[in-house]
Amino acid sequence: MGYTITEKILLKHTKEKEVHPGKFIDAKVDLCLGNDITAPFAIEEFEKLGTKKVFDRNRVVLVPDHFAPAKDMKSANQCKVLATFAKKYGVKNYFEIGRMGIEHALLPEMGLVLPGDLVIGADSHTCTYGALGAFSSGVGSTDLAAAIATGECWLKVPESMKFVYYGKLPKWVGGKDLILYTIGDIGVDGARYRAMEFCGETIESLGIDDRLSMCNMAIEAGGKNGIIAPDKITSKYIKAIKNKPRQGFGKIYESDKDAVYAAVKEYDVRKITEPVVACPNLPSNTKPVSRLKNVAVDQVVIGSCTNGRITDMRLAAKILRGKKVNPSVRLIVIPGTQKIYLECVNEGLAKIFVEAGGVFSTPTCGPCLGGHMGILAEGETAIATTNRNFVGRMGHPNSAVYLSNPAVAAATAITGKITHPDEVM
Amino acid sequence: MIRKSKAHKFGNDINTDDIIAAKYLNTTDRAELASHCMEHIVKDFASSMKPGDVIVAGKNFGCGSSREHAPIAIKAAGASCVIADSFARIFFRNSINIGLPIIESREASDRIEAGDEVQIDTKAGLIKNLTRKETYKIEKYPPFMQAIFASGGLIESLKRKRKK
Numbered sequence: 001m002g003y004t005i006t007e008k009i010l011l012k013h014t015k016e017k018e019v020h021p022g023k024f025i026d027a028k029v030d031l032c033l034g035n036d037i038t039a040p041f042a043i044e045e046f047e048k049l050g051t052k053k054v055f056d057r058n059r060v061v062l063v064p065d066h067f068a069p070a071k072d073m074k075s076a077n078q079c080k081v082l083a084t085f086a087k088k089y090g091v092k093n094y095f096e097i098g099r100m101g102i103e104h105a106l107l108p109e110m111g112l113v114l115p116g117d118l119v120i121g122a123d124s125h126t127c128t129y130g131a132l133g134a135f136s137s138g139v140g141s142t143d144l145a146a147a148i149a150t151g152e153c154w155l156k157v158p159e160s161m162k163f164v165y166y167g168k169l170p171k172w173v174g175g176k177d178l179i180l181y182t183i184g185d186i187g188v189d190g191a192r193y194r195a196m197e198f199c200g201e202t203i204e205s206l207g208i209d210d211r212l213s214m215c216n217m218a219i220e221a222g223g224k225n226g227i228i229a230p231d232k233i234t235s236k237y238i239k240a241i242k243n244k245p246r247q248g249f250g251k252i253y254e255s256d257k258d259a260v261y262a263a264v265k266e267y268d269v270r271k272i273t274e275p276v277v278a279c280p281n282l283p284s285n286t287k288p289v290s291r292l293k294n295v296a297v298d299q300v301v302i303g304s305c306t307n308g309r310i311t312d313m314r315l316a317a318k319i320l321r322g323k324k325v326n327p328s329v330r331l332i333v334i335p336g337t338q339k340i341y342l343e344c345v346n347e348g349l350a351k352i353f354v355e356a357g358g359v360f361s362t363p364t365c366g367p368c369l370g371g372h373m374g375i376l377a378e379g380e381t382a383i384a385t386t387n388r389n390f391v392g393r394m395g396h397p398n399s400a401v402y403l404s405n406p407a408v409a410a411a412t413a414i415t416g417k418i419t420h421p422d423e424v425m
Numbered sequence: 426m427i428r429k430s431k432a433h434k435f436g437n438d439i440n441t442d443d444i445i446a447a448k449y450l451n452t453t454d455r456a457e458l459a460s461h462c463m464e465h466i467v468k469d470f471a472s473s474m475k476p477g478d479v480i481v482a483g484k485n486f487g488c489g490s491s492r493e494h495a496p497i498a499i500k501a502a503g504a505s506c507v508i509a510d511s512f513a514r515i516f517f518r519n520s521i522n523i524g525l526p527i528i529e530s531r532e533a534s535d536r537i538e539a540g541d542e543v544q545i546d547t548k549a550g551l552i553k554n555l556t557r558k559e560t561y562k563i564e565k566y567p568p569f570m571q572a573i574f575a576s577g578g579l580i581e582s583l584k585r586k587r588k589k
Contacts, residue, residue: 024567024569024570037447037450037451037492037494038491038492038493040453041453041493041494041497044453045580048580048584049580049583049584049587050584066450067450067451071451072451074451074452075451078451078452078453121491122491122493123490123491124489124490124491124515126491138491138515139491139515139518139519140491140492140493140496140515140518140519140522140523141493141519142493142519142522142523142578142579142580143518143519143522143579145579145580146579146580146583149583150583154569154573154579188438188485188488189438189484189485189488189511189513192485192511192513192514193514219489219515222485222488222513222514224514282438369442369447369490370442370446370447370448371447371448388440388442388489390440390442390443390489391442391443391465392442392446392465393442393447397465
């Protein structure tokens with residue numbers, strides 16, 4: 001009986017001779033990650049262990065990105081905990097404000113994650129890196145503490161679900177729409193405890209940014225990890241990374257033909273004729289964009305670990321070029337990393353956003369989780385390229401968040417109502 | 426664990442933003458986290474909790490963020506246990522890692538109502554609903570998790586391993 005890509009990576013990282021869904025293993029981690037919200041607890045727990053050093057100074061990553069640049073004194077203290085820890089233990093991959101990015105945009109860009117890696121992060125969207133053919137999964141602070149100390153993490157081998165997409169993508173429909181459509185189909189617990197393996201001809205022609213966006217939201221269906229087998233597009237992406245901190249291009253795994261899946265779902269993407277929007281208050285509450293054209297919004301957010309990458313910025317700028325943000329709307333654009341920020345400046349995208357009447361911010365997770373830089377007041381509505389629209393996610397419990405791709409968000413910023421990109425182009 | 430306690434009931438897909446909103450994540454103070462537990466859903470939840478009370482919920486409890494603040498807030502609010510039809514994965518492992526007992530039981534999740542008095546006997550694998558005079562069977566944790574739990578959480582279990 002064959003193995004899935006997820007099972008193969010897990011097997012390679014454990015001393016066990018075989019793996020099967022449901023089996024508990026101690027797995028070696030290639031990289032472990034924490035941020036200004038999750039790392040302070042992890043560091044408290046790490047100190048309790050009385051360990052003198054971290055398992056590998058090159059394989060611990062700390063990124064202050066959630067409430068950073070620090071929004072208040074408490075947040076500043078939390079960020080300081082990370083900086084102090086990094087200094088004390090010689091952690092190489094600590095990324096200070098000004099040299100940082102939203103963690104899940106930053107790590108792939110820096111070449112810190114390679115195909116075949118096993119990555120855990122104390123952030124639920126750690127599943128993003130599956131787009132590069134790595135096993136990556138979100139865990140909590142105590143897990144991170146243990147991994148920082150031992151380089152290991154306990155894992156239950158998940159069952160895998162296979163999602164096969166075929167057909168050419170319709171105009172304005174991308175990775176974000178595919179994942180929203182999929183979550184809309186299977187529900188917010190449709191892949192609970194399971195690996196979500198994305199494949200098929202549509203995925204094979206999908207760029208890395210769209211793949212990252214898809215794997216990012218595996219957790220919104222309850223998935224343990226999202227994963228896409230590495231191919232030419234992956235190799236090209238990895239090869240283009242300059243100053244890679246790690247040698248080589250990773251290890252390529254793919255599922256065996258006779259691998260066993262808990263379920264297989266097939267989608268003809270030509271049937272997703274228009275962009276998909278998730279309505280409040282769950283990412284699974286999806287509708288085609290044109291069914292929502294009477295929904296007025298107060299705020300538009302383009303950014304986050306889901307859609308803050310350069311192709312997302314380019315797409316938003318394409319829509320906004322030469323146009324003005326509706327007077328009743330606040331537009332906030334947040335590039336995922338400093339590198340993307342600079343690209344936006346050099347390519348003239350930043351100018352487009354500012355001239356349109358939008359805010360162009362330094363990288364931060366701020367508004368996505370109702371942290372800072374775009375909190376919603378009572379009764380307000382937003383459309384965002386982020387990943388969650390739970391009650392009160394972006395601010396007041398009586399506010400509402402719609403989730404979409406960057407083109408829909410940008411079009412909506414122009415009209416003030418949820419809008420199909422074709423209407424403004 | 427055999428203890429009489431009152432049940433607080435919640436619905437399906439209770440997410441980590443419901444359990445502890447992101448705006449409170451700029452602290453690691455357990456008492457402060459506890460004071461805001463579930464406040465989006467039940468405004469005075471923390472003050473309505475008595476030590477040992479249990480939380481009962483529907484499917485996919487704890488979905489969303491990896492924030493360990495969620496099970497920590499629940500534990501610090503005084504809950505002795507969370508019973509749900511099902512749990513989100515990261516919430517489940519975080520609870521095990523910090524030593525917050527959680528029980529998956531569709532029957533208990535369906536049958537127990539708010540205010541019911543329940544008694545949990547993990548050794549016998551039973552939840553007794555004293556109010557409704559019913560008993561629900563519960564599954565034991567797999568040995569791997571029992572070992573973590575018996576130590577009082579992941580860090581304590583690692584400490585023990587290291588001493589050996």
